[in-house]
Amino acid sequence: MIASILKLSRADYKALKITDPYSIHRTVYSLFPQQAGQTRDFLFADKGGDFKHRLILILSKREPQNPEYGVIESKCIPESCIGFFFYCFTVRGNPVNRD
Numbered sequence: 001m002i003a004s005i006l007k008l009s010r011a012d013y014k015a016l017k018i019t020d021p022y023s024i025h026r027t028v029y030s031l032f033p034q035q036a037g038q039t040r041d042f043l044f045a046d047k048g049g050d051f052k053h054r055l056i057l058i059l060s061k062r063e064p065q066n067p068e069y070g071v072i073e074s075k076c077i078p079e080s081c082i083g084f085f086f087y088c089f090t091v092r093g094n095p096v097n098r099d
Contacts, residue, residue, distance in 0.1 A: 031064035
């Protein structure tokens, strides 16, 4: 597994035309081009930011491409870190309407 941080400046944010959560979704998906017959193999979390930068955390099975805008840092997660019984994390679900 590979853990990555995508750091976007205000200029990057403007160049990517990020205006809503779907814009973030589109930006992250652009880092992982679709491969024939393969399903999505990454997860991401928008952690927000401050006046200067926005951080997006990504966990993936493959290395993300270098972005046209922003800076990405990636590190391999050793298999020994994945076999624990308990983990602490935050979950954010997408709200939906259903009749």
